[in-house]
Amino acid sequence: MIVEDNKKIRDELCVFLSRNGYECEAPEDFKDIISHILSSTPHLVLLDINLPVFDGYHICREIRKKSDMPLIVVTSRDTEFDELVAMNLGADDFVTKPYNTQILLARIETVLRRAYRESKQERLVCGDFIINPSKSAFEYLGRSTELTRNEIKILTCLFEKKGSIVSRDELMRYLWDSELFVDDNTLTVNMTRLRRKLEEAGLSGVIETRRGQGYIML
Amino acid sequence: MKITDFLGGKVTYIISHLTVMAVTVAMLVALNPAGGKIFSIYIGILYIIAAIVPLFAEYRRKREYYNLLVSGFERLDRKNLIAEIIPEPDFFEGKLLYGILKASNKACLEEINKYKELQEEYREYIEMWVHEIKTPISSSKLIAQNRRDEATDSISEELDSIESYIEQALFYARSNSVEKDYIIKEISLEKPVYAAIKRNSKQLIGAGISVSAENLNVSVYSDSKWLEFILDQLIINSVKYAREKDAFIRIEAKELSNSRMLIVSDNGIGIPENELPRIFDKGFTGTNGRLRGKSTGMGLYICRKLCEKMGISISAESELGSGTAVSIVFPRSSMTDIL
CATH class of the missing domain: 3.30.565.10 (Histidine kinase-like ATPase, C-terminal domain)
Known part of the structure; x- marks a missing residue:
């Protein structure tokens, strides 16, 4: 659920998040917002601080009295102090505006994973091919191959965008978002090794190079 | 405060007393009183003592006060607060200057506070402004993100640099603030x-x-x-x-x-x-x-x-x-x- 009073941001966030596989609800009336949030029990609340009627801190406190649903505070106030207040009130995370959308997605994912760990198994499956990021390995026809941190990230990124071209820049940014600050050469080396490992497992040609554009997983 | 400096300021006083004494002694000698010359010189010495004693008393009093003032001033970090630390003197010119210094100090502090307040207000405004403008930037970024093509990607980049300039303005305002708004x-x-x-x-x-x-x-x-x-x-x-x-x-x-x-x-x-x-x-x-x-x-x-x-x-x-x-x-x- 998105609790945000700016209509444009609300709408665009909805579009953005739905496109990334989340269902969104964005209430427009803030008078009974607290009971509304509590009664509709969303999987996660994105909460703005500057709101009409009640401010976000108040809403956060009231929700925490009754529920521990995952809650991310989104605000343009960005001092340590604001972060501290939000965390003390029981928010699971704190994102400052104007957020990098990729970072926002990553935060949402982390908070959701933490909250619903049991119910959601973190595996990417496609037929006999299974990627297991938590073990840093993939399985094919029951045989498991271990991968390095960089390799598993590259594989995951390509898998998530299966069927479409991923540029080298995009791949690098994906890796950087996980604190793996690889450069161009390293990416090439990692790519070669990953392909070799896939080949050895009997998966040759799943990653194709499109000259001047990037890579694609088929 | 040196004795010579003090006496330098009393030249007219000294000259006039010396003259009056010389004239008096000369007149006494000319009248040739019963006691003779010794008596005249005796009167002269008495006169000099009467003139010198208050002079020295005044010197000592002022030296004490001004030395206190000078050493206090030298030790003071913020020189404009001198009026706050000195005691009120007990002689007339001192009292006059002390009053003026006090008033001038007060005016000076008021002026400083006025600017401090102005600056603080300005900082608050900048801070508020920065937070306000982040909302339209956020929505612009989302709009661009949701309609990705060459043009919007390039707009996204420009938005990033706008963001970094805004950030700079915010931190500039903070760096000049007297308030402690950070947590170490x-x-x-x-x-x-x-x-x-x-x-x-x-x-x-x-x-x-x-x-x-x-x-x-x-x-x-x-x-x-x-x-x-x-x-x-x-x-x-x-x-x-x-x-x-x-x-x-x-x-x-x-x-x-x-x-x-x-x-x-x-x-x-x-x-x-x-x-x-x-x-x-x-x-x-x-x-x-x-x-x-x-x-x-x-x-x-x-x-x-x-x-x-x-x-x-x-x-x-x-x-x-x-x-x-x-x-x-x-x-x-x-x-x-x-x-």
Whole structure:
């Protein structure tokens, strides 16, 4: 659920998040917002601080009295102090505006994973091919191959965008978002090794190079 | 206060008394009284004593007071507060000047406070403005993100640079504020360094600069957000003045005997030796800034101000043509002692 009073941001966030596989609800009336949030029990609340009627801190406190649903505070106030207040009130995370959308997605994912760990198994499956990021390995026809941190990230990124071209820049940014600050050469080396490992497992040609554009997983 | 200086101011008093005494003695001698010459000289001496005693009494009193004033003034850090520390004198001219000094001091403080308030108001306004403008920037970014093509990607980049200029304005306002609006606590260097790198990932990757950030699992005392801003500025500079090929930025931590050091080094175009001492000055752009035409001369200045406020030091080394290294030193013992 998105609790945000700016209509444009609300709408665009909805579009953005739905496109990334989340269902969104964005209430427009803030008078009974607290009971509304509590009664509709969303999987996660994105909460703005500057709101009409009640401010976000108040809403956060009231929700925490009754529920521990995952809650991310989104605000343009960005001092340590604001972060501290939000965390003390029981928010699971704190994102400052104007957020990098990729970072926002990553935060949402982390908070959701933490909250619903049991119910959601973190595996990417496609037929006999299974990627297991938590073990840093993939399985094919029951045989498991271990991968390095960089390799598993590259594989995951390509898998998530299966069927479409991923540029080298995009791949690098994906890796950087996980604190793996690889450069161009390293990416090439990692790519070669990953392909070799896939080949050895009997998966040759799943990653194709499109000259001047990037890579694609088929 | 020397006796000669004091007597110098009493020349007319001394001359007039000496003259009157001389005339009196001369008249007495001419009248030739019963006691003869001895009596006349006796009268003269009495006269001199009567004239000198109050003079010396006054000298002692004033010397005591003015010496107190001078030594107090010399020891005072904020010279404009002198009227607050001196006692009220017990002689007339002193009282007059004391009253004037007090009033003038008060007016001066009022004036200072007026400007402090104005500045504080201005800072508050900037802070509010920055938060307001972040909302339209956020929505613009989302709009661009949801309709990705060449044009909106390029708009996204421009929005990023608008954001970084706005951030600079915010921190400039904060760096000048008298209020303490930061929290110094133990933080790991990893968090702000990674955040600053990620924030600039688009530019770094676009410029083909390789980044290494190692051995950063080190804790220091600082405000995470402020440190992130400083690192942001340093990385932006490294990108701006990077060499064309094989450019790198290295961010590393070093342990010193009683401090910890964070070094951001690059192999960029470097800074001329004669300009190096001035790079942290306000508005200094240097040859590089002028040649590349993108410098405001504010980034490093704000960094220095923020460092000063947090009690950490920042310095730079550079060699023209081969690179620059900026080091931030976090004192350890002194900080941990305070906390």
